[in-house]
Amino acid sequence: MSTPDFIRHREGLASLIDGKLAAQALDSAVASEAASLSARIGRKPCLAVVLVGEDPASHVYVRNKVRRTEAAGMISQEFRRPADLAEADLVALVETLNADPAVDGILVQMPLPAHIDTRRVVETIDPAKDVDGLTATSAGRLVLGADGLRPCTPSGCVWLARQALGDLSGLHTVVIGRSILVGKPAGLLFLEQNCTVTLAHSRTRDLPAVCRSADILIAAVGRPEMVQADWIKPGACVLDVGINRTDTGLVGDVAFEASEKAAGHITPVPGGIGPMTIAVLLANTLKAAAARTGETIADPLAG
Numbered sequence: 001m002s003t004p005d006f007i008r009h010r011e012g013l014a015s016l017i018d019g020k021l022a023a024q025a026l027d028s029a030v031a032s033e034a035a036s037l038s039a040r041i042g043r044k045p046c047l048a049v050v051l052v053g054e055d056p057a058s059h060v061y062v063r064n065k066v067r068r069t070e071a072a073g074m075i076s077q078e079f080r081r082p083a084d085l086a087e088a089d090l091v092a093l094v095e096t097l098n099a100d101p102a103v104d105g106i107l108v109q110m111p112l113p114a115h116i117d118t119r120r121v122v123e124t125i126d127p128a129k130d131v132d133g134l135t136a137t138s139a140g141r142l143v144l145g146a147d148g149l150r151p152c153t154p155s156g157c158v159w160l161a162r163q164a165l166g167d168l169s170g171l172h173t174v175v176i177g178r179s180i181l182v183g184k185p186a187g188l189l190f191l192e193q194n195c196t197v198t199l200a201h202s203r204t205r206d207l208p209a210v211c212r213s214a215d216i217l218i219a220a221v222g223r224p225e226m227v228q229a230d231w232i233k234p235g236a237c238v239l240d241v242g243i244n245r246t247d248t249g250l251v252g253d254v255a256f257e258a259s260e261k262a263a264g265h266i267t268p269v270p271g272g273i274g275p276m277t278i279a280v281l282l283a284n285t286l287k288a289a290a291a292r293t294g295e296t297i298a299d300p301l302a303g
């Protein structure tokens with residue numbers, strides 16, 4: 001297996017997995033499939049993004065989603081609403097997008113303001129347009145191993161781990177964190193790759209020892225630099241999902257400088273898993289458009 005150019009070997013340090021470059025490669029694959037699909041169906045795949053409130057980070061992510069969707073030759077529709085939007089009005093907006101035949105994918109940016117029941121809003125999304133893979137239907141399909149749209153961040157983790165390590169069968173994956181967005185689906189997605197999976201969390205006993213048994217360690221806990229170098233099995237593949245804003249800037253859940261001396265592969269923050277989230281979102285939008293129009297595409301995430 002040849003090493004892709006977004007994985008850089010470094011003498012005496014973990015190979016660096018450059019998520020920004022990897023995402024560019026995936027975006028290009030999506031763009032070429034989107035062009036071919038658009039020619040066949042007579043229109044471009046379309047992603048609707050809904051943003052409620054003024055969370056500055058969410059605004060950055062949504063801007064990037066819109067920019068990269070359009071750069072990949074797809075249509076982006078943006079719906080910005082004030083923080084005091086009534087839950088019923090958000091549900092009504094999602095229902096309108098469900099009914100719009102020109103919309104292939106619907107994404108409601110998280111977090112939503114506290115007065116809105118996130119689950120109710122997510123469950124309103126038509127599963128055929130659920131490009132975040134967060135509805136109960138999508139989650140159920142993942143549990144069953146049935147075809148469906150998978151959550152973006154953990155899918156990005158699996159794709160990068162496969163690029164770094166090849167076949168993942170039999171490897172021990174430890175996921176720290178049990179969120180619906182990342183931890184739980186990551187466990188199922190690595191299981192689908194025939195990994196032995198441990199879902200660890202804040203109440204796990206002797207977390208460092210559990211992490212030291214991991215061939216693949218996914219840190220998705222939201223605690224700045226919690227994972228220390230001596231939690232890492234020498235040579236392990238460490239994927240850092242954390243994005244924590246601190247006085248010293250943006251840091252992950254892994255203490256990077258010390259850990260890159262222990263790991264075999266590692267993702268940085270920023271420039272690691274984050275950009276992959278949007279790359280998978282674009283791939284999911286393309287897949288949703290193909291499925292809705294009965295067309296076949298080459299899955300950019302396959303292989």
Ligand SMILES: Nc1nc2c(c(=O)[nH]1)N[C@@H](CN(C=O)c1ccc(C(=O)N[C@@H](CCC(=O)O)C(=O)O)cc1)CN2
Pocket residue numbers: 057060061107108109110111132152153181243250269270271272273274275276277278
């Ligand atoms: N509906 C959803 N909401 C949220 C998701 C999601 O997958 N679906 N994930 C996160 C936010 N997110 C995408 O929405 C996201 C987070 C981070 C990045 C990213 O590229 N980060 C950069 C750093 C940028 C910065 O914050 O300054 C990096 O890691 O290099 C992209 C997308 C929560 N909400």
